[in-house]
Amino acid sequence: MSADAMLAIGAALLQAGGMLAAAPLLRTAIKKMKARLQNRQGPPLLQGYYDLAKLLRKETVRSDTSSWVYVAGPRIYFATVVAATTLIPVLVAAAPLEATGGILLLVGTLALGRFALATAALDTGSPFGGMGASRDMTIAALAEPALMLGLFSSALSAGTMNLGVLVRELVLQGPSWHPGDLLAFAGLFIIVIAETGRIPVDNPATHLELTMIHEAMVLEYAGPDLALVEWASAVKELVYLTLLVNLFLPVGIAMSLEPVPLLVALVAWAGKVFLLAVAVTLVESTNAKLRLFRVPELVSVSLGLAFLALAIRFL
Amino acid sequence: MTANVLILCAAGMLVTAYLMVGQKALFTTIRLFGLQSLLLALVAATIAIAESRHELFITAALTVTLKAILIPWFLMRTVDRIGIHREIEPFLNVPASLLICLGLTVVGYRVSTGFQEGAREVGHHLIGVALSLLLIGLFMMVTRKKAITQILALLTVENAVFLVAVGVTSGMPLIVELGISFDVILAVLLLGVLVQRIVGRFESMDISRLSKLKG
Numbered sequence: 323m324s325a326d327a328m329l330a331i332g333a334a335l336l337q338a339g340g341m342l343a344a345a346p347l348l349r350t351a352i353k354k355m356k357a358r359l360q361n362r363q364g365p366p367l368l369q370g371y372y373d374l375a376k377l378l379r380k381e382t383v384r385s386d387t388s389s390w391v392y393v394a395g396p397r398i399y400f401a402t403v404v405a406a407t408t409l410i411p412v413l414v415a416a417a418p419l420e421a422t423g424g425i426l427l428l429v430g431t432l433a434l435g436r437f438a439l440a441t442a443a444l445d446t447g448s449p450f451g452g453m454g455a456s457r458d459m460t461i462a463a464l465a466e467p468a469l470m471l472g473l474f475s476s477a478l479s480a481g482t483m484n485l486g487v488l489v490r491e492l493v494l495q496g497p498s499w500h501p502g503d504l505l506a507f508a509g510l511f512i513i514v515i516a517e518t519g520r521i522p523v524d525n526p527a528t529h530l531e532l533t534m535i536h537e538a539m540v541l542e543y544a545g546p547d548l549a550l551v552e553w554a555s556a557v558k559e560l561v562y563l564t565l566l567v568n569l570f571l572p573v574g575i576a577m578s579l580e581p582v583p584l585l586v587a588l589v590a591w592a593g594k595v596f597l598l599a600v601a602v603t604l605v606e607s608t609n610a611k612l613r614l615f616r617v618p619e620l621v622s623v624s625l626g627l628a629f630l631a632l633a634i635r636f637l
Numbered sequence: 638m639t640a641n642v643l644i645l646c647a648a649g650m651l652v653t654a655y656l657m658v659g660q661k662a663l664f665t666t667i668r669l670f671g672l673q674s675l676l677l678a679l680v681a682a683t684i685a686i687a688e689s690r691h692e693l694f695i696t697a698a699l700t701v702t703l704k705a706i707l708i709p710w711f712l713m714r715t716v717d718r719i720g721i722h723r724e725i726e727p728f729l730n731v732p733a734s735l736l737i738c739l740g741l742t743v744v745g746y747r748v749s750t751g752f753q754e755g756a757r758e759v760g761h762h763l764i765g766v767a768l769s770l771l772l773i774g775l776f777m778m779v780t781r782k783k784a785i786t787q788i789l790a791l792l793t794v795e796n797a798v799f800l801v802a803v804g805v806t807s808g809m810p811l812i813v814e815l816g817i818s819f820d821v822i823l824a825v826l827l828l829g830v831l832v833q834r835i836v837g838r839f840e841s842m843d844i845s846r847l848s849k850l851k852g
Contacts, residue, residue, distance in 0.1 A: 499641040501648030501762055508652045616661075619731040623659035626735040627652065630742060637746035637765065 334408040334418035341407040341564075345556035346370025348563070348599060353527075355603040370556065377549035385446045385542060395442020396543065396550040402435030403554040406561050411489045411568050413587040414576045420486035425473045428485065428565075429466065432558070436462055439551070443539040450531050454538025457614065461523065461535070464621040465516050468509055471628035475506040476569050478635050485565075493572050502631040507570045509627035514566060514602070516621050518559040521606040523617050533611065560595070563602075567594040639687040640759045643804060646676045646683070647766040650800065651742070654773050654793060658734050661723050663716050663785055667709050670789050674704035677796050681803045692811050696803060699818050704792065708825050715829045716785060719836045728780045738773050745769035754805045763804040770797035783842045784832040788825060795821055 350370040357364025384392065408419040409428045440459055443451035477483050479498050480491035497503075516523045519536040528534055531541065540551045568575060574590025576583035612620060653673040660666045678700040685693035716722060727734070745768030746761075754760035774794035778787050795817075802809050809817075832842060839846045 497641075499644055501644055501651065501766070504645060504648040505652060508656075619659060619661075622732040622735055623655060626659075626739055627655055630651075630655075630739055633739070633743060634746065637743065 330418050330421065333414075337412055337418050338404050338407045341412070341557055341560055342404065342553070345553065345560045346374060348560050348595070349556045351596070352599050352603050352606075355600065356607055359603070359607045374549050374553055377552070378546050380545035382546055383544045384547075385448075388446045388542075392442050392445040392542075393547075395438050395445070396540075396547045396554070398438035399435040400550045400554040402431045402438070403557045403561065406431050406435075407557060409485060410561060410565050411486050411575065412564055413584060413591055414579065415486070415490045415493050415572065417484075417486035420484055424482070424484035424486075424488070425470070425477060426483065429470050429473070433462075433466060435554070435558075439539055443542070446542050448542055450534070450538045450541045454535060454541070457535045458539055461516055461617060461621060464618055464625055465513050468621065468625040468628045469513050469517075471625070471632050472506045472510040472513065473569075475502050475628065475631035475635065478632065479503070489568055489572050489575065490577070492569070493575060493577065500635065502634045503570060505627050505634065506631035507566070509624040509631060510566055511601075512620065512624035512627075514559075514562045515605060516617070516624070517562060518555070518602075520602055522609045522612050522620060525611050533614075535614075563595050563598050564591070567591070567598055639683055642683045643680055643759055644762050646680045647763050647800065647804070649673075649676045650796070651766050651769060654770050655735070655738065657789065657793070658738050658773065658777060659731055661731075663722055663783070664713060666786060666789055667712050667716070670792060671705045671709040673793070673796055674700055674708075677800060677803075678705065680800065684803060690808065693803065693808060695811060696808075696814055699814070700799070703818055703822055704796070708792065708822065711825060711829060712785060712788065715832060719833060719842070721783075721836070721842055727782060734776070734780060737776060741772035741776060742769040745772055760805050764801060767797045767800040767804070770794070770800065782845055784828070784835055784844050785842060787844065788828045788832075791828075792821070792825070 347367065347370060350365055350367055353369075354364035354367060406428055409417050409423065409431065411417050411420075436458065440455040443455040445451075474483075476492075477488060479500065479502070480488045480495070482488050482491060492498075515521075519526050524535040524537075525533065526537070528537060531538060534541070536555070540548065543551055568591075571594060573594070574586055576587035650673050653669045653676070657666050657669050657673075660669065678697040681693045681697040681700060685691060685697065729737070742765075746765035748768055749761055749764035752760070752764055754764060771794055774790045774792075774797060777790035777793065781787055781790065835844065835847070836842055839849075
């Protein structure tokens, strides 16, 4: 094995580990900020880790009618999300495994995880699982093309589909100041909210099965299986936010592997993700959840914006 | 730098217009219009600083106080008083409206290349966005049923005209601008009263019911 490949694998392991470690903190931070906006104290910042530890210690309970699909679901979902963390640039303007593929591989990987979870939800035959899966797919069918078009708009400005090369180009060129950037950002921000199950689309804290989307899909899971799903969802949220800040605001990202730029990049990344998390919290706190039939309208707005972002670059 | 801020603000105005088309809650639509006017004021202020045209500061101040604060406040009060908070099903559903608006934006951008100013980088985007806003505003006026949304559509068209006047031409005389500002506020006041009368008569803001007034 060549030295480059060794370096890439080492970087991928480090990056995946770092994202896995940081993700529960992001979830809890958003919960905490939301609680403070409602004049509540909120959970301690480490609550996400306590919850995961608690779930991982519990015994596994599975429905008698379920098959291997049900067991495989959370594992595939977790694996795809971990794979996705290695396909995006986080601290360095290069993705560890960028040689394997770019935007299409990232979107496809995330889609595979969603497919695995939806089939697993159908497997038990529980009506809530089926309902959740059907709803999740309805939204995904609109959100996925919007995600692709929004990312293509950025790809067009740099002339490459590879996320690592793309961010490097964006840093070298400087900001392009094209209306397409803002349109794509607005479109992708709506997608992030829809894909991570945040309020105008889905309520992550709901206990009412009839209004659930993502929660309804994983209603049957318990113990370590549930821990995998929750953890993967948190990492997915972090992946989306990281992608957004690094594509549209690649300020402070490290161009070399020296300690000082890396430290600056770490601070810049944490700060930018935090700012975006504040934006997500504000949207969540100031909006009411949409009726399910209104959700496709919201997602179609983002599809429109993403399409326009792409079209405007040719006009 | 100036050009970048101008393009960013113009793009922001286009985004707010799209969000307005995709919205049915009246309060959010009114707030989006306020944001759009704020961005317009930012365009005027940026040009005022860059080209040291001080009269544009007055334009910016007028835009902020009238269109970003006063008119949204007045419209929200009207909505609160009549107690109707949502747009009913428009003549065209949201995805179809968005598709048409996409087409309108493409038309606006293509047409902007025909202007002499539209050949330059900034002028191209400013005229393109302004024409798109104009067409989207007209389109919203035709397809929405609520009187409040129609007022907002009219104001969007007004914003579009203002964007071209401020951003591309050397600007209107101050007296004309003042006149237009008072025209707009008078129009909104009158339309607000008209809305309340329509609601009082039909217990709905649906202007398609006005055709029942025919004998």
